[in-house]
Amino acid sequence: MAVDDVSFEVNKGELFGFLGPNGAGKTTAMRIIQCVSPPGGGSLKVFDMDVTRDQRKIKNLMGVVPQENNLDIDFSVYKNLYVYSRYFDIPKRKAEQKIDELLDFVQLNEKKDTMTDSLSGGMKRRLVLARALVNEPRLLILDEPTVGLDPQSRHVMWDKLRSLKKQGVTIVMTTHYLEEAAQLCDRLVIMDYGNILVEGSPSSIIREHIGTDIVEAENTPEVIACLENSNARYEKTGDMVQIYTNDPHDITEHLFSECRLGKITARAATLEDVFLKLTGRKLRE
Amino acid sequence: MMSYFALPDITPRVLKVWMRNRDVFMATLTVNFLPPLVEPTLYLFALGFGLGNYINEIEGVPYTKFIAPALISVSIMFAAFYECTFGSYVRMYYQKTFDAIIATPLNIDEVIAGELFWGATRGVINASIILPILSIFGLAVYPHSLLVIPFAFLAGLMFSCIAMCFTAITPNINSLTYPSILLITPMFLFSGTFFPLSLLPETVQYISLAILPLAHIVIVVRSLMSGIIEASLLLNIAWMFGATLLVFLLSINLMKKRLIV
Incomplete structure (x- = not known):
């Protein structure tokens, strides 16, 4: 190549x-x-x-x-x-x-x-x-x-x-x-x-492309509809959905109260998140 | 076409590549000395003293004396050829030695030239080991025979370069068997080594001389070891110089085409 x-x-x-x-x-x-x-x-x-x-x-x-x-x-x-x-x-x-x-x-x-x-x-x-x-x-x-x-x-x-x-x-x-x-x-x-x-x-790359944090929730039609309504930036990855945010507290609260979520986790955004976002998840062989 | 014979960019740093190979050779000295010591001796006994009993004379000399120069010539050919086919291929492909060296101020032209000069040196080493053995049996005339040693460098270089051309185009290490079996083995047998070229039909003799590098080496070594040196040798040596120059340039350019991606 x-x-x-x-x-x-x-x-x-x-x-x-x-x-x-x-x-x-x-x-x-x-x-x-x-x-x-x-x-x-x-x-x-x-x-x-x-x-x-x-x-x-x-x-x-x-x-x-x-x-x-x-x-x-x-x-x-x-x-x-x-x-x-x-x-x-x-x-x-x-x-x-x-x-x-x-x-x-x-x-x-x-x-x-x-x-x-x-x-x-x-x-x-x-x-x-x-x-x-x-x-x-x-x-x-x-x-x-x-x-x-x-x-x-x-x-x-x-x-x-x-x-x-x-x-x-x-x-x-x-x-x-x-x-x-x-x-x-x-x-x-x-x-x-x-x-x-x-x-x-x-750090600037992560901030620019993802935000400070990622909130992960289950990928269900209800969650997606709810995220669409609240204008959240998110990406679907198999049976999970990743929500990019600078304010994880706010979004988790919002998801809990509005979207009736079961399981969610919040974590700091990493370079790996940017990498996968930009280059996709398809295998390269 | 010209790009296959472009002049390489070479400095005295070539010597550093040569030294690297020399150091590896010295580190495994005993095993390296064995083949050139044992192989020609076996041939000398089996063919010279064994089969030779049934042969009176060839071209006016006893059979052992006839084949002794061939044994040296063949050994130079094998040493140089195998060094720059299998040896170079292993360094290039498996050990990635060339990649390591071109990360330094040396370039690929110098790496290949160093390999070629080392292959030629292997020819010199083999000749230097065999000549004393043959001398013990009274098969070499001195001081003329001493010229075989420097001549082995030219002869070795010619075969190193031929070998390197194949290394440059071979798809994998196993395919190096083709030139080995289809080129080197016939050359080993049909270059006036174990029977004189003059037995062959005249046209075939000329063709042999035109295309078989080993035939020229055998003629020169035979003449040096018998102490009878004729002016016609200059033709053989000129042929070798010309051929070596061509394959030297060709092998380096083919290698560059293979390695610079």
Whole structure:
């Protein structure tokens, strides 16, 4: 899936997210930023340099954590980082120093001599992160950095990303975990079919598209009729109906008194609600 | 058409890819030394000292001496070909090594060129292992035979590039069996390796020389190992240079077409 109409700007020092269902064009967008795929039309500048012309310079300033762990299974943890630092022409002494520092940072010091095949999923992911940092990048690209990780590993990864951001690294990531995006991203875009649907900070996007809260009630003709009468913003999702609101007390009271509801729940609106509202609930395969 | 032979964008960083493969090779050294050590020795015993008993001489030399250069040539071919078909395919498709490298200042042209030069190096390594073994049996004339080692780089590079063209177009790893069985195996048998090309009808001889890269390698190695070096070798070497240049450019461009999406 290619990208169609995508324009965005990432500010220095920001953590920027690309969200979207499978096939939305996230990975393609990442590949263009990485100077791996050429943009079909239009242009993209990274550090004010053109991705079609200054690829080597850009890649020198960039670190990449790809969707799949492409570590060298024939090498130990240490050797993986060392071989990778050679691609950047980093002098041996400096590389060794940097690798020790990075192994500390990603908590893999004890696994230094372990072959990468026998690492756990979380360790592999952290090693890929360390590898992306050998050249001290100013921009870090992560394509689904926490996919398949257990909650502990995921939180460690989040901590690392936050601490990198604090050090001034600009971070661009894709993720399918909307809670992760809400927690980490300063700003994000939601993409679908190669286009950007919304852009903004997680909280502003939620506020704009849903409101602060969601009230869920059973999807019955009476409830729907009642909601229609009271001009509520709502959406039907199977046997439930979701009512978007900034004032959950008001709407629940109203529903209870006017619509004779049985079961209702109120909760804070999340990025996931926006995501499903904008991209629909149909499966993408 | 020209786009299949466009000049690649290559810097000395190619060496970094070569070094990566060298490091993997060194990490698994023992198992890597076994095939080039054992295989030619087995052939030498079975064919040279076994079957050779029934053959007086071929082109004025004992049969063992006739096949010894072929054993080196074939080993160079196999080493380079398998390195850049199955080896490269595994790195490209299963291990995603190429993707990892092109996220650094290296580009895909350099990754492929590094692979090709490494394949050529595998040819050199094999030649360097087999030549001393054959020398023990008095099958190599020195110092001429030493030239086989640098020549193995050209020969290896030629087969690496041929191999990489197939890797670039193969739909999956199993399909690499086709060039292996339909191209490499016949070449192994019909390139003046175990019987002289001169046995074939004259037209077939010319066709063989025109299309079988291994035939040229065998002629050159045979001549170097016998110590009789003729000017006509330059033709063989020129043919190899020309062919290698073409497949070098073709393989890199085919790979770019496959990998840059």
